[in-house]
Amino acid sequence: MSELSFFLGCIAPNRYPGIEKATKIVMEELGVHLKELKGASCCPAPGVFRSFDKITWLALASRNVVLSEEMGVDLLTVCNGCFGSLVDANNQLKEDQDLRAEVNKILAEVGHEFKGTIRVRHIMEYLYDDVGVEKVKESIKYPVDLKIAVHYGCHLIKPSKERHLGSIENPTFFDELVEATGATSVMYKDKNACCGAGGGVRTSSLETALKLARAKIEHAQAAGVDCIVDACPFCHLQMDVGQTEIEKKFGDVFNMPIVHYSQLLGLGMGYTPQELGIDMNYVKNDEFIAKIEKIGGGN
Amino acid sequence: MSDTDMKVIKTSDLDLAFREEIMKEHGAEKLSMCFNCTGCTAGCTMAEHEPNYNIRQLLRMANLGMREELLNHPYLWNCTTCYKCQERCPQGVHNVDILLKIRTMAVHSGIMLDKHRKVAQLMANTGHAVPINDDNKEKRKKLGMGELPETVHKYPDALEEVHKIVRITGFDKLTEAQS
Numbered sequence: 001m002s003e004l005s006f007f008l009g010c011i012a013p014n015r016y017p018g019i020e021k022a023t024k025i026v027m028e029e030l031g032v033h034l035k036e037l038k039g040a041s042c043c044p045a046p047g048v049f050r051s052f053d054k055i056t057w058l059a060l061a062s063r064n065v066v067l068s069e070e071m072g073v074d075l076l077t078v079c080n081g082c083f084g085s086l087v088d089a090n091n092q093l094k095e096d097q098d099l100r101a102e103v104n105k106i107l108a109e110v111g112h113e114f115k116g117t118i119r120v121r122h123i124m125e126y127l128y129d130d131v132g133v134e135k136v137k138e139s140i141k142y143p144v145d146l147k148i149a150v151h152y153g154c155h156l157i158k159p160s161k162e163r164h165l166g167s168i169e170n171p172t173f174f175d176e177l178v179e180a181t182g183a184t185s186v187m188y189k190d191k192n193a194c195c196g197a198g199g200g201v202r203t204s205s206l207e208t209a210l211k212l213a214r215a216k217i218e219h220a221q222a223a224g225v226d227c228i229v230d231a232c233p234f235c236h237l238q239m240d241v242g243q244t245e246i247e248k249k250f251g252d253v254f255n256m257p258i259v260h261y262s263q264l265l266g267l268g269m270g271y272t273p274q275e276l277g278i279d280m281n282y283v284k285n286d287e288f289i290a291k292i293e294k295i296g297g298g299n
Numbered sequence: 300m301s302d303t304d305m306k307v308i309k310t311s312d313l314d315l316a317f318r319e320e321i322m323k324e325h326g327a328e329k330l331s332m333c334f335n336c337t338g339c340t341a342g343c344t345m346a347e348h349e350p351n352y353n354i355r356q357l358l359r360m361a362n363l364g365m366r367e368e369l370l371n372h373p374y375l376w377n378c379t380t381c382y383k384c385q386e387r388c389p390q391g392v393h394n395v396d397i398l399l400k401i402r403t404m405a406v407h408s409g410i411m412l413d414k415h416r417k418v419a420q421l422m423a424n425t426g427h428a429v430p431i432n433d434d435n436k437e438k439r440k441k442l443g444m445g446e447l448p449e450t451v452h453k454y455p456d457a458l459e460e461v462h463k464i465v466r467i468t469g470f471d472k473l474t475e476a477q478s
């Protein structure tokens with residue numbers, strides 16, 4: 001059994017605990033044991049905190065990486081934003097000795113040292129590269145018969161100078177992993193567009209951020225999908241909580257279910273939407289829940 | 300400010316050292332290679348929804364040395380950092396990384412949005428930009444999970460490490476609310 005540390009970040013444990021739980025369940029089923037990364041903090045978010053002060057961002061991000069180094073395992077995240085921060089910080093400190101020395105001076109004050117011994121992994125690229133689409137397919141007991149709009153999000157694949165995940169304009173690995181569950185990945189307009197949350201925009205100009213989310217959901221709905229599947233709790237929050245805000249600000253009602261890939265995989269493995277926390281979304285769509293309750297062989 | 304708003308720029312007001320300062324940052328060296336093609340803005344998802352936001356123009360201002368205008372620019376904080384434009388730039392300019400550097404220069408000159416100060420302080424105090432609340436403690440319990448996640452929320456010593464780091468770097472003071 002492989003082992004990884006599980007970096008939680010903020011939004012999964014504190015807003016969508018179902019994503020945290022689903023991830024542990026599905027990885028265990030796939031033979032990957034996730035160890036708690038005790039005492040980790042906010043990643044901290046790449047667009048905002050990195051903008052405010054680079055050294056603080058690097059010191060806090062590298063502290064999270066170091067906690068995993070000290071356990072001797074690679075680190076796994078289920079969030080594009082956390083991946084963005086931790087991969088970029090890890091790479092920068094591995095490459096730039098001056099920067100590493102500067103950051104290590106700070107980390108020494110709290111009893112740590114960055115050594116550059118581990119890799120930061122995102123669940124989607126880990127599943128694709130290390131577990132493999134075939135093994136994911138074999139883990140599915142109940143094919144998930146849903147039409148899905150895949151939302152890659154941004155920091156999973158970009159900036160590509162820090163990642164190597166194939167085409168930036170037309171990536172396919174996420175779609176392949178979605179189809180491995182028995183679902184159909186449906187093409188929709190501006191599929192690779194950003195959800196609008198990042199870079200501090202959701203914090204500073206909510207209404208503008210929501211316009212991007214609204215376009216995204218509109219395009220997915222026009223393609224006739226059952227739900228949007230993402231791999232990032234921040235995109236998840238922006239598109240789920242965002243729908244309640246969009247309704248208030250613009251009057252549009254979509255009732256679009258938002259599902260994290262871990263939760264989708266859990267459904268195919270036979271777990272119920274309740275066990276996976278899919279019913280805990282802020283947008284309530286009973287019809288969808290009733291539909292996915294049937295996947296696990298129930299009636 | 301949109302592209303069509305004409306304004307006289309006096310060369311005597313320009314601060315060329317500003318550009319040099321940005322280009323010193325690792326990754327920002329290619330700022331001067333921007334040939335103003337607008338490829339970045341043309342594909343920008345934010346610009347589609349907020350036409351006043353124009354990264355090409357912001358980079359132009361940086362190249363001209365328009366320090367004050369840029370640090371106080373009303374749309375400096377509109378980029379979601381989706382990195383689409385950086386991937387597409389024909390000149391290989393790391394335009395988003397450059398924009399982040401300009402934001403840092405704004406914050407270090409004391410120019411910061413109140414909402415950003417709040418979230419920065421929240422993170423500096425609790426170790427989380429989005430901390431737990433009662434509603435989600437309930438959700439965790441209902442899912443059979445511990446009420447608090449295995450993060451700084453559960454380990455006070457770990458939170459103290461975060462507090463110490465933000466004190467050492469001066470982040471707590473930098474992002475303090477202004478009276």
Ligand code: SF4
Pocket residue numbers: 332333334335336337338339340355358387388389390391392394
């Ligand atoms: S940053 Fe690149 S894409 Fe944008 S205007 Fe300059 S050269 Fe063109």
Ligand code: SF4
Pocket residue numbers: 339342343344345346354377378379380381382383384385395
């Ligand atoms: S990174 Fe920023 S400027 Fe570039 S395309 Fe995305 S939102 Fe627009």
